Amino acid sequence: MSKNPVSYELLDKYLAGRCTAEEVYLVEKWYASLDEEGSLPADEKVFDQPKQWARVRAALRDHMDNPAGHTYTPAKSKTLPLWPNFSRIAAAVLLLLGVLGGYRYWQNTQDDERMTTVGVSAPETVRIENTLNRIVRHSLPDGSEIWLNPGASIRYAKLFQSDFRDVSLEGEAFFEVTPNPSRPFRVSSGKMLTTVLGTSFNVKANPIDQQYEVSVVTGKVSVSAPDPSGRRQSVQLLPRQQAIIDATSGQLAQKELPASAGKVASWQPxxxxxxxxxxxxxxxxxxxxxxxxxxxxxxxxxxxxxxxxxxxxxxxxxxxxxxxxxxxxxxxxxxxxxxxxxxxxx
Known part of the structure; x- marks a missing residue:
């Protein structure tokens, strides 16, 4: 097989809508040149089964046949790859389909709140809800990553221009935060406020059941919430520690996360x-x-x-x-x- 100019990394950028005009031309020219069987990108470590590559190729074809709603602009920040090399293309395919089928984009104006779609100029405030029955990933303007559980929603400013990178959450989500000591990252979830510089953690906010939890995977976070008298109480969490608000007393408690017979949490790599x-x-x-x-x-x-x-x-x-x-x-x-x-x- 002759060497082709398209790598998995470039296909990942194409499907994620992060290519330059020149890169778009390169990918589409390469795709148009494929024969009936198609040729794999440079690294063939896993997609050595024709049936598997055919499915990925079909997703590429679907993406090119339905370009509406996609924009191609140079990437402004480096984002973490979902899988290394051989599987980046599959990651991009699935995440793109998740965005098109499971996210609702809102833009807030002074007078109304209306739906917007991918490709429309971003509003000042963005609200995203995962309407699927599976976990979906979303990238924030600073390169931080959020994995939203089914039914979870977040709201944040289009651009993080204030002293804090603020995100509000309803439901459960996992955060992997891009470090920026000069601009701390904060998650508001009901009564809880979680502040970090750069780390990964899980937040659960269920106002119906009055269930609020923060669990740390890496790094260190500060969690605060008002006590019954209105005073602010706070705890510092390290990896494998959790903060919980007691639904009865309203007190903020800290505890160690137990190891479950050698098993790891769903968010642990x-x-x-x-x-x-x-x-x-x-x-x-x-x-x-x-x-x-x-x-x-x-x-x-x-x-x-x-x-x-x-x-x-x-x-x-x-x-x-x-x-x-x-x-x-x-x-x-x-x-x-x-x-x-x-x-x-x-």
């Missing part, structure tokens, strides 16, 4: 290798690694085979890549993940 494994075997390993339950809606899914390497990736990223390879989808129901698809013959 892990490395896994699957060499021609069945999806049934993959599910079994994921359940042993993470503290959750995975169910196959169709037993035939267990027959599908997977060859992949995940290097320090989180559960949502692993699920996205895995379901892409077996033509399946997943949804979350509490602490249970349900995979749905046609499956494979024995």
């Amino acid at each position: 892990v490395s896994l290798t699957f060499q021609d494994a069945t999806l049934g075997e993959v599910v079994s390993r994921l359940e042993k690694k993470f503290d959750l339950k995975i169910t196959l809606a169709n037993p035939r899914l267990a027959n599908c085979r997977i060859k992949a390497v995940f290097d320090q990736q989180r559960l949502p990223e692993i699920l996205d890549m895995t379901t892409l390879m077996v033509e399946a989808t997943y949804e979350m129901q509490g602490n249970t993940i349900i995979l749905t698809g046609a499956g494979c013959p024995e």
Whole structure:
């Protein structure tokens, strides 16, 4: 196979809408030159199965056939790749579909609040809600990343121009914050205010059940909330520590997160290798690694085979890549993940 000029990194930028005009031309010229089978980008470590590459290629074709709503501008800040090299293209495909199918964009004006779509000039205030039954990732203006659980929503300024990078949250989300000591990052979630300089943490804010929690994965955060008398109370959290507001007393409590029999939290990066494994075997390993339950809606899914390497990736990223390879989808129901698809013959 002759060397082609398009890398996974460039395809990632193209599908994420971060290419320059010259890069767009390069990708589309390369795509138009593909033969019926298509040629892989430079790195062929995982998409060595024609069926898997065909699915990614189909997503590229769909993206080019439906360009409405996409803008291509030079990237202003470096964002973290979802997967290294070989799987960046799959990440971009799935995240793009998540944006088009599961996000609602609002722009706030003085007089009204109306829907906007990708590609429309950004408003001063942005509100994003995950309407899917799966976790979806969103990038903030400073390059910070947020993984929104189903039903979660965030609101933030179009540009972080004040002394703080402020985000308000309803629901549950995981944050990976780009360091900036001169402009701290703050998350407002009900009664809780979480302040960080650069770290990763999970926030749960459920006003209906009066459930407010902050759990730290890396770095250090400060969490504050008013006590019953109105005075501000605060705690400092380190990795594997959690802050909770007691629904009865209103007191802010700090506790250690227990290790669950060697299992890791869903947001903890892990490395896994699957060499021609069945999806049934993959599910079994994921359940042993993470503290959750995975169910196959169709037993035939267990027959599908997977060859992949995940290097320090989180559960949502692993699920996205895995379901892409077996033509399946997943949804979350509490602490249970349900995979749905046609499956494979024995």
